[in-house]
Amino acid sequence: MNSPVPCLQDGFTRPLGNLENFFKLLAKKGKPLKREHWTVHLALCLQFPGIIADPVPYLRRAWQVLRLQHPTLGATLQSSNDIAQPAPSRLIAGPLNLGDWANQTFVVYDEVACADQLFPNLLSTPTATCYWLPKSSELVIKSSHRRTDGVGMALLGRHFMLALSGTIRSGHDCPLEVLVPNIGKEPSVPQASSITTIEVSTACRNRGIKVTSAVHAAIVRVTANFPQHPLSKSYTAFVPVDLRLATARTAASDAKIVSEATGVYFSGLPLCISSVLPEDGKPREEFEAIARELGAVYARDLNHFWTPPGSAGQTISLLDLVEPYVR
Template sequence: MGIYKLIRSLLDLIPSLNTSYSKDLKVQPKNDAMVLPSNLTTREHSSFSRHVGTLEDLFNNISEVKGSINREHTSFFVVLQLHFPPTKANVEEFIARAWESLGQRYPALRAQISPPSKFDSRKQSSISVQPWDAAKFRTSFTTHPNCPNVDVLFSAPSPKRTTATCHWLPNPGQVVIRTAHWRSDGYGLVLLADSFLSALADELQQCSSAPLGNNGSKQLLAVPESLESLVRKYLPAPLPEEKAEIDEMVETFAKGHQSIGFPTRSNASTTTPSICQRAAIRLTVEDSAKLISGCQTQGISVTSAVNAAVIRTAAQFPQDPGADAYAIFAPVNFRMLLMAAGAQECSQPTGNYVSGASLRIDNAVGKSFRELANELNTIYSQDFTRYERPGGGKTLNLLQSTESYIQFIAKLFALFPSPGCPFPKAPVISSFGKMDMIVKSEYGGDSDDTTGASKLRVTDFWVSCDCATPMITFNPYSWGGAFTLSSAWEDSYYEREFVIDALEKTMAELVEGLEIDPLSYRITTGCNDASTRK
């Protein structure tokens, strides 16, 4: 299934798009073979440049933390645990060639941001791509013979790179793909993982000495336009009064009560972000089904249930004076809505199309799991083209007004000291959903293979992020029918034992709130981690 068809199939599954608004949008016909307009394709020997979008600039700025050197903050990565056909040797070369094919096809993987000119106000920040240079891009692929896992991999100095990177860890048999957030959102990175696995399967079926080719079904794609540019291109401009409503909503949201959160280390106020750590709770397929069934019984989404449990867990800890609400900018994936409007550009993995919707729950500390989950479910199930302002009132089209909305958020973030964030300790939930629909367990294979031995197999999958703010990021998702609740945090602000304790407390809140039998789980710190089950 091609990426365009895949995203369209996901689009059909989203209830919030079954509205009169989305029905009125000009939707491109479903076609297995995506035919791209000429402005979406490029030539491998051509260069490219455009202005940086406001959202891209925001994520690029917050990845640069004052006083923190040799570290690229605000990035996403995927870990793919692979099993190669037994007849294939020197898999490192196959991996490198597959990565090279992606760098050639998706120029945004090697795009760079140039800062604005200090001497000419007309020269703004820009994104540029140089003509394809295979040897230069090859340096973005690295083999780490003695590296046991991704934590060790990213514990070393990691300065900002001019490209996305691919890493091969032969001992655990893992491929790690990492990119700055401004180049791609988390959902796009998962799409990129699928593209990589397809390319790797193709390479395994070809002779390793064959030249790297590019056929008509894999056109070289241009750097995608920014979120704001696509909105201007495919949607009518918001009315002046709608822009004023957006500004008022964000301003009111930002000036509300402090948000509850998890308490940081005692020296957090004077420390500088260093490295990001991660851990996760992973359920069996059977217990994952129990969790989903419990959510369905209560009529809530898994994301709403997990978020409610996280809030209940955070509320158990001492809070700052005046902190009684829960407030975050909840990640919202606009890819689907833009696809409904006809933006085929969103079908490629690169591009950042995730903004943040202002989410506030007042008196969160005193609310039950059921109250929190129902309130969150109402918010998350909204059609973001008719987003109800917190506290009621008029509904707003967040997609149509996204440019002014993001501009206001960027100004808001700039008011806070590095690594600027309005609600620094509030835990954020960023749900990926069912990853089985994108990353498959098998790729390629010979047509006459009846045993499946020639297939490339994915035996485990992990997606996470690097962050610089004093918040814990939770990423719930499922793959292979098994539910994972991963967490990422900055080591300067939280101890590993504290976060693992918070994860276990969250699971306890889930079980109690959903009124289901206790769930068996593993606490893992990486892909294919065989930790003790609890």
């Protein structure tokens, strides 16, 4: 049985930003079905040492640590009901009792076979949630997109694994202060990685291309194999751009911003790759050429992103463009 945990944190409140409000509007599309549009999920397949007969207390404790590190995970949305004078939506989190919060947001599904079976059955929830599936040994974290983005969810997964490794090492009943890592002093995590992942990253490195560019290039090539409109000539998409590194360069504490897992720290920029489809009997562009073209887009300097006409070479940071662009 988990010992009671006292209130460890005062509440907070803040208004939603422009991009958060955008995703809030998108999420409403699923309300009639009790779903949330553009929800972000992460599934982790875990293996535990043989000495741990029941991993649930360790997983639950790691989830509590994650909540302490990222208070927004437990914040709920409050919208104005006054139609005449609507107030901006706000995130609100009351004083925290970690035991109660874990009881409400950490769920064990003994009968669900795997994460793929769980995904279509999850309804919308007011906060982020965590699910343990003993049959497949999978842990699923689910969050609204207005609360985090794809990179943020990957960081949440990393922070969860750090918390879990600390919990296994120190015990699930040890003081929380021991389990919450200090900045720059993160505990070690298991380093075993998928052989396939290693092979892909090694192949990309040998060819001088980034894994991100290679994955996107594969998507482009696969998409081009499907039937297209007769006028189609190019691949176009909006590329999500992670703003954390650009933000860190203008902040006093780089480490805190770069590792921030909650919050929406990205923007979407238009991308066009030409010569993807065969034209007049000419072969389409090769995979590596597409990957390098994508790499050039991803490698743009976000702090010197745009040179306005007639600006005498003075550049504008993407950070200065995000707010008016979203509006």
